[in-house]
Amino acid sequence: MSAARWAALVAASLRRERAGPWLSALGVAMGVGALVFFVGLGLGLSRVLREEVFPVDARRVEVVPPPVSLGGLLAPAKLDADTVARLSALPGVTAAYRKLVVQVPAACWYDGEFFGHRLRAGFDVYMVGVEPALVRKDVAPGEFSDAGPGEPVPVLASTRLLEIYNKSFAPTRKLPRLGKDMLAGFEFPVQLGRSFMARTEDSVQQVRARVVGFSPAAPLEGVAVPLATAERLHRERGVGTDAFTSVVLVAEDPGAVPAIAEGIREMGLQLDEREKSAAEAAGGAVAVVTAALSLLSLLVCALAAFNIAHASTAAVRAREQEIGVLRAVGATRAAVRALFLGEAAVVGLGGGGLGTAAAVGLARAADLAASRGLPAFPFKPESFFLLPWPLLAGGVLLGAAAAVAGAWIPSRAAAAVDPARTLAG
């Protein structure tokens, strides 16, 4: 039987009674719709975690010294220039960027105009020196290099900090929301040697800091300054700086990272995986919830398949004479089976398509409701959903697969109908 003839028979058969098949399709639609909705939600939340909250570059690893070291006996205890050179020489490493935490207490006491509002605030300033090449694309406009004593210190703030300020801090303090462009060039006072939380040193030095951009490489709780500035501040304040706090290595490609990590461990150093662990923990929680809801949705699909199995079994009984006629005019058992499976596949495709379309519509409605009804919070995305085409196509195909699975055994029963018995009399 050709595909065209098979399709014509399936279509004619489905036209005869529309309510039954479409009720079955509705069951499939509910299961598929729920699955697409929850998987899309899980993917959307994972995207926010991956791209906004924990932007982890798969090519980058951050090397830190071990917390407890046996000194020079077994492994290097510090990230000095020699160790950085050895790290740069590891196979697969294309660049190494040094970082140095400024060990001079620093605080900001701001009392003045802040974008049209009066602001009085005091906070400690945590500074990390980074190599300008690591954050080059994040600097605009201005220079991210050490300008020397007496000149404003160029700083890069965390993109996440700006998000938290705009969505959480600013609304509660009735402060203006700020864009990256608005803050570029903004200056604030910093007192070196002073701290609100630790001991203030005897000598306090007034400097100004100037925002020159926002970078994911900047610490959430502070700012990034040029490495040369961090080293100069240490020299000026008498802090010994013969080692760096960490080194960021960039691999040729993500596939080279495991070998690089192995080389790092062989050197007695460690990977700073706090960020990655946090991302994995948050991602894992999302994955578990998504998996649980998806499982529930699959259960609904399975129930829909059982419903189709039940309906198909009843249909085979009701259509035994019809099957006998088909066999009498030349249908093979395989053709009869294909007819029943084809009917189920069409019902499943219809249900899958309906469910997928409903899921997309519900996702849009949920996004709209969230944008209007939910208050702004840090990292609140424009859409909570990610609905790539393979997910949508998979939803439609899952509907067909569930329906065909449900009709599998009844179709065998249909093929086994004895035409001699059903046509007698």
Next chain:
Amino acid sequence: MISLQQVSKAYREADGRPVPVLERASLEVARGEFLAVMGPSGSGKSTLLQLVGGLDLDFTGELEVAGQRLRGLDDRALSRFRNASIGFVFQSFHLLPHLDARANVALPAHFSGEATAGDAARAEAALSRVGLAGKARRLPAQLSGGERQRVALARALFMAPPLLLCDEPTGNLDAGSGAEVRGLLGALHGQGQTLVVVTHDPAMAAVASRCVRLVGGALVEVRP
């Protein structure tokens, strides 16, 4: 056309006891013959037709139809045989209720392996042949009993099979419709069609060129 040699067939009761229907029945039907098979209800007339039509292969003996030995054919070959060599007409018409007359007539084409082009025209030609030219788009429910049987006859003729097997074709029809169907079958015989008709209807038997009666599972020639 048909060669039946020592064919036996038994059904089984619920308790497993065999109930013989045909016992060493033998029959030869030549091409172009119109054979009427008569006998009391339950004598095995329909069973004989199902064996000849390849709907039932559970028998002993030798059976050859249209040059084809049926025993041992697989499902595919047997289906092809039924599609190309046999046209069935049943007492209860057995039209598919969701298909119109034309689609019912063209039903065998779906399993013939031929292209779809021309199905509709051929089906309408077959309907014209049985006097239903204007009723191609009617559903079975919109046709009278006699018209339904004529649609069934058009379906049986659609693939131009060498053998037409009719099981009580006038059994559910009124006198007028029965006469029409008898006339159509007689005309087909006149055009050289081979027919085997199971019937209780003496008028139908009178149209046939030959008549046998099933008695105690055996076929007895009544009229040459």
